[in-house]
Amino acid sequence: MSDVATRKGFRDNAALGNNGANSVNTRALSPIEAYRANFRHQPAGPEWLQSLRAQGMDRFEALGFPTTKNEDWHFTSVAPIAERMFHVARTSEAGISSEGSTAGIVARADLERFTFGQPAWHTLVFVNGEFSPDLSSCAGAGEKVRVNSLAKAVRSGIGRPERHLGKIAAFNRHAFTALNTAFIQDGALVELQADAVVDQPIHLIFVSEGEGEAVSHPRNLIVAAQNSRATIIESYVSIRDNCYFTNAVTEISLGEGARVDHYKIQRESEKAFHVGTTQIRQERDSQLHSFSFAVGGSLARTNIYTSLAGAAASCTLNGLYLADGVQHIDNQTVIEHIAPNCPSHEVYKGVLDGRSHGVFNGKVYVHPEAQKTDGKQSNNNLLLSPTARVDTKPQLEIFADDVKCTHGATVGRLDEVAMFYLNSRGIGRETARILLTYAFAADVLETIELQSMKEELEKMVLSRFAGSGT
Amino acid sequence: MGPNGSGKSTLAQVLAGNPSYQVTQGTVTYDGQNLLELDPEVRAQNGIFLAFQYPVEIPGVSNAYFLRSAYNEIRKAKGMEEVDPLEFLDLVEEKLKLVDMDESMLSRSVNQGFSGGEKKRNEIFQMAVLAPRLAILDETDSGLDIDALRIVAQGVNTLRSPENATIVVTHYQRLLNYIVPDFVHVLSNGRIVKSGGKELALELEEKGYDWLQNVDAGAGAAA
Structure with missing residues (x-):
C-alpha cells in the first residue's frame, strides 16, 4: 500500500498531452502512465460504460500493481507484468463501435485442438479479446437464453449489461480487476432467464494472437436468473508461443436455485502472462460447480471468488494446476459464507516439476450470520523435482459459532x-x-x-x- | 521359515530388488545371471514375482490398468505383442475365479479400500496373470482368516508346475497344511540354519524355534 502515493504521482506528472497517441513518447512513460494513455485512446462507449471505465482506471492508478507485501500476492511477484509496456491488442481498429473482423488472423482449423471435438457446443471465439462472429457458432441456445458478445450488447442496448457489470467483481479492491474494468471492450454476455436450461455447454474461447507484447482485457458477464441452468467453459489459449498478457474478468450472478457449472481452462502460451478473476454472487439455493485447470503461462494467476449470499447456496471449487520449467502458477480462492446453511467444498491439486513454482491460497471466510456452514477445503501438491516449489496457504476465518469447517494441505513427493x-x-x-x-x-x-x-x-x-x- | 527378525522378509525384498535394501556381500544367481545387477522391473520381466506382505494401495490407478501395464511390459520384454484391454479382460476372467474375486474389482483402484484378505487375494491374482517362474510369497498367510487362507493356498497350488518355483515365507506351519512344500529351510540371524523336507515344518511347530538355537548351522548358503 505504501506505493500508492508514488503511483498516483505519475498521473499528475504525466508527460501526456491531449493531442493523441502520435505525440506520446513511450520511453518517457511509466507502464501505469502507458495504461492511462491507452485508456484515453480507446473507442468511446455509452455514458454508463465510460463512467465505469473511468472508475476502473482511477482505482487502478490508486491501487497500483500489487507487491509481495500485499498478503494476497505474497508468493507471486507481478513485476514481470508491471515492468512491461504492453500495447492494447486489437484486431479491428474500430473496437466497440463496429463488428470486428478477425479474418486472416486466426483460422477455424487453428482452433480445432481447443474445441474438445464438440461441434454441438455453443462456441464463442474471441481473438485478442474481441468477438469473432466468423469463428463462432452460438445460435440456438434456447428461447430463454441469450448468448452475445458484450460489445454488441453494449452497442445495441440488448440485455442492459449495465445492471450487473462491475457490480460483482470488486474493482475497488483488486488492481487487476480495476485495470480490466478500465478497458472493458468485449467478452461474452450470457443471460439465462428464469427456468432456462441450456443443454449444451457454452464454450468461450479466448485466443491471443499477433505480434509484439499485447494485452487484452476480456470481460464476461453471466447472469443466471432463478432456477436456470448452464455449463460455461472459458478457455484461454494461444496458437503460437508468444509473449502477451491476458487480464480477464468474469462476473457471474446466480439467482435463486440457479446452477452454473463453470470450467476455466487456462492453456496460455508458456511465455504469456495471465491474470484471471472469476467473481460470483450466489443467491438462495443456487449452486456453483467450478473447476479451474491451469497449465499455461510463464506467470499465471487464477482467482475464483464466490459469495454465498443466500441461505443454502452451495459451491464446489475444484482445481488442478500443472507447472514445469520456470512456470509460476498461482491459484487464489475466496469463499465468503454470508448466509446460513451453505456448504462449500474445495479440492485443489498441484503437480510441480522442473524449477516451477506453484501457489495455492484459499480463504474461507465465515461471517457471523453464516451459522451451520459446512466448509471443507484441501490442497495437495506433488513435487516431481528437487527444484520445484510450492507455497500453500489454506485459511479459515470463522466468526460464527455453529459451523463445521475443515481444511488442510499436503506437499509430497x-x-x-x-x-x-x-x-x-x-x-x-x-x-x-x-x-x-x-x-x-x-x-x-x-x-x-x-x-x-x-x-x-x-x-x-x-x-x-x-x-x-x- | 524362521522366527521374527531372522531375515525372511529381507531375503524376499532383496530377491525382488527393493532399493531400500543394500546388498553388501554375496551373489544371487538366477538363470545363470547375477540377479543383484538387475533393476527390479527387469527381474520381474525375467519371471520374478514378489507377493507383498503389505500390498501397496495406489489411489487413482485401476487394477485393470495397472495389471495390463505390467502384463504388457513383461510381454514387450519377451518381444511379444501387447494385448488390448478387451483381450486382457478375456484373459483375466478365469484367473479372477481362481481367487474368488469379482470382475468389478478391476475397475477399483489398486488395493484401495480392500480388506486384508482381498489384498492378499489380489496378490495371488496378479501372480496368476503374470505367471512368474519364481514367485516369492512374503507372509501371504499373515492376517488371513481360514477361508481366505484356503483360497490363497488353492490359487498357489493351481499355479504350481514343473516350469516354476515358489518360495513361501511364513513363520507358521498352518499355511503348509494347504501348500505342501518340497523343501523347508529355516532362517535364523540371516543364515539358513537347517534344511529338510516338509516334516521339518512339523518338527518346528512342535519344538519351537528355540530348539534351533542349539542346532549348529550346516552348510548355510542361500538357495
Whole structure:
C-alpha cells in the first residue's frame, strides 16, 4: 500500500498531452502512465460504460500493481507484468463501435485442438479479446437464453449489461480487476432467464494472437436468473508461443436455485502472462460447480471468488494446476459464507516439476450470520523435482459459532513404496512415474461431471506427464 | 521359515530388488545371471514375482490398468505383442475365479479400500496373470482368516508346475497344511540354519524355534 502515493504521482506528472497517441513518447512513460494513455485512446462507449471505465482506471492508478507485501500476492511477484509496456491488442481498429473482423488472423482449423471435438457446443471465439462472429457458432441456445458478445450488447442496448457489470467483481479492491474494468471492450454476455436450461455447454474461447507484447482485457458477464441452468467453459489459449498478457474478468450472478457449472481452462502460451478473476454472487439455493485447470503461462494467476449470499447456496471449487520449467502458477480462492446453511467444498491439486513454482491460497471466510456452514477445503501438491516449489496457504476465518469447517494441505513427493510395487510387477521407473503422477492428478478430474471435458483433460494431463522426464 | 527378525522378509525384498535394501556381500544367481545387477522391473520381466506382505494401495490407478501395464511390459520384454484391454479382460476372467474375486474389482483402484484378505487375494491374482517362474510369497498367510487362507493356498497350488518355483515365507506351519512344500529351510540371524523336507515344518511347530538355537548351522548358503 505504501506505493500508492508514488503511483498516483505519475498521473499528475504525466508527460501526456491531449493531442493523441502520435505525440506520446513511450520511453518517457511509466507502464501505469502507458495504461492511462491507452485508456484515453480507446473507442468511446455509452455514458454508463465510460463512467465505469473511468472508475476502473482511477482505482487502478490508486491501487497500483500489487507487491509481495500485499498478503494476497505474497508468493507471486507481478513485476514481470508491471515492468512491461504492453500495447492494447486489437484486431479491428474500430473496437466497440463496429463488428470486428478477425479474418486472416486466426483460422477455424487453428482452433480445432481447443474445441474438445464438440461441434454441438455453443462456441464463442474471441481473438485478442474481441468477438469473432466468423469463428463462432452460438445460435440456438434456447428461447430463454441469450448468448452475445458484450460489445454488441453494449452497442445495441440488448440485455442492459449495465445492471450487473462491475457490480460483482470488486474493482475497488483488486488492481487487476480495476485495470480490466478500465478497458472493458468485449467478452461474452450470457443471460439465462428464469427456468432456462441450456443443454449444451457454452464454450468461450479466448485466443491471443499477433505480434509484439499485447494485452487484452476480456470481460464476461453471466447472469443466471432463478432456477436456470448452464455449463460455461472459458478457455484461454494461444496458437503460437508468444509473449502477451491476458487480464480477464468474469462476473457471474446466480439467482435463486440457479446452477452454473463453470470450467476455466487456462492453456496460455508458456511465455504469456495471465491474470484471471472469476467473481460470483450466489443467491438462495443456487449452486456453483467450478473447476479451474491451469497449465499455461510463464506467470499465471487464477482467482475464483464466490459469495454465498443466500441461505443454502452451495459451491464446489475444484482445481488442478500443472507447472514445469520456470512456470509460476498461482491459484487464489475466496469463499465468503454470508448466509446460513451453505456448504462449500474445495479440492485443489498441484503437480510441480522442473524449477516451477506453484501457489495455492484459499480463504474461507465465515461471517457471523453464516451459522451451520459446512466448509471443507484441501490442497495437495506433488513435487516431481528437487527444484520445484510450492507455497500453500489454506485459511479459515470463522466468526460464527455453529459451523463445521475443515481444511488442510499436503506437499509430497512420489511414493517410493508405490514405485517399488510397480517396478516389482515389471513396470519401469519412467512408466511408473507417469502412472503415479497421473493417478495423483486424476482423482480431482474425477469430480468433473461433464464427461467429454473430463476425458479431454485426462488425455491432456497424461500426454503432458508422458512428455516430461525427471 | 524362521522366527521374527531372522531375515525372511529381507531375503524376499532383496530377491525382488527393493532399493531400500543394500546388498553388501554375496551373489544371487538366477538363470545363470547375477540377479543383484538387475533393476527390479527387469527381474520381474525375467519371471520374478514378489507377493507383498503389505500390498501397496495406489489411489487413482485401476487394477485393470495397472495389471495390463505390467502384463504388457513383461510381454514387450519377451518381444511379444501387447494385448488390448478387451483381450486382457478375456484373459483375466478365469484367473479372477481362481481367487474368488469379482470382475468389478478391476475397475477399483489398486488395493484401495480392500480388506486384508482381498489384498492378499489380489496378490495371488496378479501372480496368476503374470505367471512368474519364481514367485516369492512374503507372509501371504499373515492376517488371513481360514477361508481366505484356503483360497490363497488353492490359487498357489493351481499355479504350481514343473516350469516354476515358489518360495513361501511364513513363520507358521498352518499355511503348509494347504501348500505342501518340497523343501523347508529355516532362517535364523540371516543364515539358513537347517534344511529338510516338509516334516521339518512339523518338527518346528512342535519344538519351537528355540530348539534351533542349539542346532549348529550346516552348510548355510542361500538357495
